[in-house]
Amino acid sequence: MDARSPKETLISLENVAVRRGARALVSGIGFSIARGEIVTLIGPNGSGKSTTAKVVTGVIKPTSGEVTRRAGLKIGYVPQKLTIDWTLPLTVKRLMTLTGHFSASEIAAALEAVGARHLIDAAVQELSGGEFQRVLFARAMIRKPDLMVLDEPVQGVDFSGELALYELIRKIRDTTNCGILMISHDLHVVMAETDTVICLNGHVCCRGTPETVKSSPEYQQLLGDRGARALAFYQHHHDHEHHADGSVHVHEHSHEISHEGHSKGHSHKGLGHA
Ligand SMILES: Nc1ncnc2c1ncn2[C@@H]1O[C@H](COP(=O)(O)OP(=O)(O)OP(=O)(O)O)[C@@H](O)[C@H]1O
Numbered sequence: 665m666d667a668r669s670p671k672e673t674l675i676s677l678e679n680v681a682v683r684r685g686a687r688a689l690v691s692g693i694g695f696s697i698a699r700g701e702i703v704t705l706i707g708p709n710g711s712g713k714s715t716t717a718k719v720v721t722g723v724i725k726p727t728s729g730e731v732t733r734r735a736g737l738k739i740g741y742v743p744q745k746l747t748i749d750w751t752l753p754l755t756v757k758r759l760m761t762l763t764g765h766f767s768a769s770e771i772a773a774a775l776e777a778v779g780a781r782h783l784i785d786a787a788v789q790e791l792s793g794g795e796f797q798r799v800l801f802a803r804a805m806i807r808k809p810d811l812m813v814l815d816e817p818v819q820g821v822d823f824s825g826e827l828a829l830y831e832l833i834r835k836i837r838d839t840t841n842c843g844i845l846m847i848s849h850d851l852h853v854v855m856a857e858t859d860t861v862i863c864l865n866g867h868v869c870c871r872g873t874p875e876t877v878k879s880s881p882e883y884q885q886l887l888g889d890r891g892a893r894a895l896a897f898y899q900h901h902h903d904h905e906h907h908a909d910g911s912v913h914v915h916e917h918s919h920e921i922s923h924e925g926h927s928k929g930h931s932h933k934g935l936g937h938a
Pocket of ligand 1: 684689707708709710711712713714715716
């Protein structure tokens, strides 16, 4: 990491296990997240990513092990799914105030920070996947959290939308110096700015920088016959345009995915995502 030091630890988990009946959903989980750090959880379906994130947010108490939070730690949570009654009219502004009282200027500033100020009076039902995700980021950021927990933040968003959201996550980290815990929907791709990747499979299968995880035998073994597709990283090259409405135009071949130690122009399909 860099000039954002000294790194203040926001939360640490030590030897955490969550059991339901005789079954361990996760066990032996240990990691910490510092201010300004981006930690990404990856792992197959059912490997315990959401369970681990819920332990971090405090929604689930571990059956055993220790969770230590910095005193007064504020966490902003962006859920994987939000239960909304889609038949009722709901504006973005109203969504922002459902879980707290905020002034008009606070709401405007939070939406501005995610490039969604123009959507303030829009109906939530009419937002695109990427716009909805931005509004959820704003909803989490309005409390000025020390730590943001993002459960599959690019789910249901197309590739240029994914790039824009990853860029936004980086910007949020840079401007607020919050810690970020992100769950990746994809076992093969993580944001390049990730400081630590933690690969779960009920326990911590392997961890380290994206490069370390990519070359770890445990990660390779977890991939099995899908191993030909090693971990790749989203690279941001500032060769796209941000428009006033928050949309991003990605130039042809501008996004690059670093793969097997090289940087190649790739299409999303070309990467062979499921
Ligand atoms: N409340 C619960 N009671 C019993 N089992 C549960 C409960 N919550 C989750 N599980 C199980 O625990 C395991 C881990 O689930 P979790 O949602 O943490 O995995 P995940 O890695 O986030 O999966 P996905 O990628 O599919 O979202 C799964 O097998 C799931 O069925």
